[in-house]
Amino acid sequence: MTQLLATYGYLAVFFLVCVESIGIPLPGETALIAAAVYAGTTHRLAIGGIIPAAIGAAVVGSAVGFAIGWFGGYPLLLRYGRYIRLDERRLKVGRYVFLRRGGAVVFFGRFIVILRTYAAFLAGTNRMHPLRFMLFTAAGAVVWATFWGVLAYLLGDAINRFSTPVDIGLGVLGVAVLAASVLFVRHHARRLEAAAERAFPGPLEHHVRGSS
DSSP states (O other): OHHHHHHHTHHHHHHHHHHHHHTOOOOHHHHHHHHHHHHHHHOSSOHHHHHHHHHHHHHHHHHHHHHHIIIIIHHHHHHHGGGGTOOHHHHHHHHHHHHHHHHHHHHHHTTSHHHHHHHHHHHHHTTOOHHHHHHHHHHHHHHHHHHHHHHHHHHGGGHHHHHHHHHHHHHHHHHHHHHHHHHHHHHTHHHHHHHHHHHSOSOHHHHHHHTO
């Protein structure tokens, strides 16, 4: 990573964060932290350039991931979802839940490894309003990049000891939230199905087309 940063600088940060945000699991956060440490210890990069590069990359990559989910995610699920036990009722529930809590998923997902990679695609697939998505993803990107960038710049190499337990803790929290969400959906399945049906009456495909 150090060699990559020495050679390509801010472009390396932008590329890795952007591609991760699209939905490809590359080490975007690692690149941000490594770049900030590199800037603090060598002064060959400026933290004032690293943070904006990470923010811009996160927003651009997320917009691309959102578009992929918007135009390609739902048609695939509507056609093939039944093979993985995702019938139209469950797809409606998923869309309804994401419609209600999508902002929190997008914002806090920036801090959780798995969600950071796939939140934009899921937001597009579940037809989150584009403007709302961009507001939450931009806010999450600003807080995320500033938090890790400044922290890594100030702590230097010590951030490696700090970031690992934080990532583990956030990962555990993310899994716990996901498990709780699954249990909640199962426990309230009928109520959620009824609410989703009221929100999206009739064939779901009609609503997907109407929001395109």
